Amino acid sequence: MRNIWTIAKREYDHYFISPIAFVVAFIILFSIGIYFVYIVRVTSQQALFGGAPTPDITPITWLFTFLLVFTTPALTMRLISEEARMGTLELMLTAPVRDFELVAGKWLGGMLLILTILAVTAIYPILLNSFVDPGIDLRLTLSAYLGVVLVAASFLALGVGISAVFTNQFAAFFTTFGLFFLIWFMMALPANLVQGSGGDIFRYIDMSAHFLDSLNQGIINLSDLVYYISLIALGLFTGTVAVEMRRWR
Known part of the structure; x- marks a missing residue:
């Protein structure tokens, strides 16, 4: 577990060295911010005529998952394929790190980034709760956010698995995006x-x-929980097998 966390922290820090984390965070947060303002504005206009539905967080969580289809491949394409291309993967494989620990650490590093971005969006249910009397549905909010976490975890695991198969990160990107587009x-x-x-x-x-x-x-x-956990397991298993095959080449 210590090795997984060490690799995850390294990957998380590395995201902020390159511009990719800032670009992905900007795309997600800017889009959600604009959409939130639009929802509040439309709801306020409808309230003037007495026909406004009770606002909730589900449009925001829907948009978040929609954007993950397009942004997650950019986060995962380099995780292992770039290491293989630059020759640093071979160095990591000589370290006392198991193949699964390497793959899981890469995946967890991506998850930490997504969770950081998701945490910023927590301001929106807080704002909605202050606008709505007697408040928003807490169960619905928690369920929707759990869904975002599971979707992100599944996408990242599948992306890491594909990244381990390819040496070229652009091939990994387009393959990952194609798979996500297909299943979503x-x-x-x-x-x-x-x-x-x-x-x-x-x-x-x-x-x-x-x-x-x-x-x-x-x-x-x-x-639904079994479905997402199965996708996570499939992605991590694929990545582990691919890394193990590289070890024995």
């Missing part, structure tokens, strides 16, 4: 077209459905 946006189409068990399989693979239809609605199902 494209699974709904075959899920609706295919009947029976085939449609159920596509529906289960649809990553956005597990978030939008459950966690972002305040519903925490065991099947």
